[in-house]
Amino acid sequence: MPLLPTIARRDFLTVSTGAALGLALPRPGSAAASTPGRAKSVLLVNLSGGLSHIDSLDMKPDAPTETRGEFRPVATAVPGIQVCEHLPMLAARMKHWALVRSLSHGENGHLPGQHRLLTGATMPNQRGSDLDNVLSRRDWPCYGAALNHLRPRRDGIPNGVTLPHALIEGPLTWPGQHAGFLGPNHDPMLVTQDPNAPSFHMDTFALPAGTDPARVDQRRGLLEKLESGGAGDPAFRKHQRHSFELLASGRIASAFRIDRESVKVRDNYGRNQFGQSLLLARRLVQAGVPVIQANMGIVQTWDTHVDNWGRLKNTLLPWLDRALAALVDDLEAQGLWDQTFVAVLGEFGRTPKVSTLPGEKVPGRDHWAGVYSGLFAGAGVVGGRVIGKSDRAGARPVSAGYTPYDVGATFYEALGVDPASEIRDPQNRPSRVNTGTPIDVLFQNR
Numbered sequence: 001m002p003l004l005p006t007i008a009r010r011d012f013l014t015v016s017t018g019a020a021l022g023l024a025l026p027r028p029g030s031a032a033a034s035t036p037g038r039a040k041s042v043l044l045v046n047l048s049g050g051l052s053h054i055d056s057l058d059m060k061p062d063a064p065t066e067t068r069g070e071f072r073p074v075a076t077a078v079p080g081i082q083v084c085e086h087l088p089m090l091a092a093r094m095k096h097w098a099l100v101r102s103l104s105h106g107e108n109g110h111l112p113g114q115h116r117l118l119t120g121a122t123m124p125n126q127r128g129s130d131l132d133n134v135l136s137r138r139d140w141p142c143y144g145a146a147l148n149h150l151r152p153r154r155d156g157i158p159n160g161v162t163l164p165h166a167l168i169e170g171p172l173t174w175p176g177q178h179a180g181f182l183g184p185n186h187d188p189m190l191v192t193q194d195p196n197a198p199s200f201h202m203d204t205f206a207l208p209a210g211t212d213p214a215r216v217d218q219r220r221g222l223l224e225k226l227e228s229g230g231a232g233d234p235a236f237r238k239h240q241r242h243s244f245e246l247l248a249s250g251r252i253a254s255a256f257r258i259d260r261e262s263v264k265v266r267d268n269y270g271r272n273q274f275g276q277s278l279l280l281a282r283r284l285v286q287a288g289v290p291v292i293q294a295n296m297g298i299v300q301t302w303d304t305h306v307d308n309w310g311r312l313k314n315t316l317l318p319w320l321d322r323a324l325a326a327l328v329d330d331l332e333a334q335g336l337w338d339q340t341f342v343a344v345l346g347e348f349g350r351t352p353k354v355s356t357l358p359g360e361k362v363p364g365r366d367h368w369a370g371v372y373s374g375l376f377a378g379a380g381v382v383g384g385r386v387i388g389k390s391d392r393a394g395a396r397p398v399s400a401g402y403t404p405y406d407v408g409a410t411f412y413e414a415l416g417v418d419p420a421s422e423i424r425d426p427q428n429r430p431s432r433v434n435t436g437t438p439i440d441v442l443f444q445n446r
Contacts, residue, residue, distance in 0.1 A: 037416025102388025120408015160188030
């Protein structure tokens with residue numbers, strides 16, 4: 001599902017996005033119970049592979065050596081809150097963030113864990129091996145896909161965009177990345193280019209010379225007349241219609257012109273894939289995209305079984321720290337802070353005990369879903385505080401725990417969608433789009 005390439009004139013009447021921006025009407029009884037909502041956009045910053053909470057957001061300096069690791073905590077701008085020494089820009093902006101330290105669930109596998117994060121639901125028909133749990137049409141729909149089903153739109157703005165790549169490693173394509181059983185017409189747009197690449201903006205969504213949005217609309221009208229007799233594949237006609245809407249709008253095309261940002265702004269985010277992906281995400285917020293998933297690396301990027309401290313210190317934490325700081329400053333400067341709900345988390349944390357894999361010499365930490373941490377901000381989130389607590393070893397919650405299902409319910413509620421809204425599977429069986437409980441404490445002063 002790549003971005004649109006340049007389109008030759010002779011091919012223009014048969015254009016298809018390749019990114020299913022399905023805007024089909026929902027089934028009877030599936031309409032979302034809508035409320036005003038706190039946010040116009042939800043941005044999920046996905047730390048794929050699982051950030052070590054003990055080495056970043058929930059440090060245990062008084063724990064034994066085999067637990068606490070190599071880093072030191074530092075004070076933040078909010079008295080009483082500490083984070084890792086390698087997150088100085090986050091520390092300076094802590095007043096903006098609510099830090100949840102009691103996220104928890106029971107799935108230590110990457111694929112089903114990411115499915116929970118990306119959909120807010122347990123994987124239907126989960127099977128024994130990773131090869132059996134790859135992306136499929138039996139998956140629960142991701143947030144942008146479900147929103148597209150429940151709240152369709154026809155203004156050329158996709159309900160969901162995933163960037164800068166899909167989560168794929170070898171034969172494994174992580175589940176939960178598309179519309180699942182809702183079908184390809186609701187798949188989010190998938191960006192398959194690195195926003196940090198010099199050629200990223202070149203000809204993306206480009207129209208043929210002499211073709212403007214008005215002519216696009218004229219050609220769409222002509223195509224609809226030619227197909228008014230019902231000829232052709234209905235699904236393909238939907239793709240054509242969505243392509244025309246996307247091209248005619250111009251708002252998404254403009255969002256991808258990241259080269260129009262000043263050198264200073266681009267440098268603020270960091271000239272790497274992390275930073276430029278979050279800059280692109282901000283531009284998509286400006287364009288009106290409701291659900292944006294920014295993958296901070298490939299599937300194993302934060303999976304620090306080996307060289308946990310070297311990887312975190314030298315690349316991962318500095319890149320993330322700089323990009324998040326720029327995002328906060330930029331959203332505020334652009335007047336987008338109050339309408340953008342930002343969540344930063346992975347599918348789980350890392351083990352409280354340092355370990356070394358067989359055959360390796362440099363230690364790390366393994367998968368740990370028992371407790372982990374996440375950051376939340378914007379759209380009414382009350383920042384400058386810690387919500388929840390883990391035990392002395394960073395192994396279990398000792399206060400109210402919050403699951404990926406609760407995070408998903410919070411996303412939906414922030415967008416004004418009732419988590420109890422009904423969707424139906426291919427057998428026409430009804431289900432709630434989400435069974436979690438919104439984390440309302442994020443938005444409450446206490």
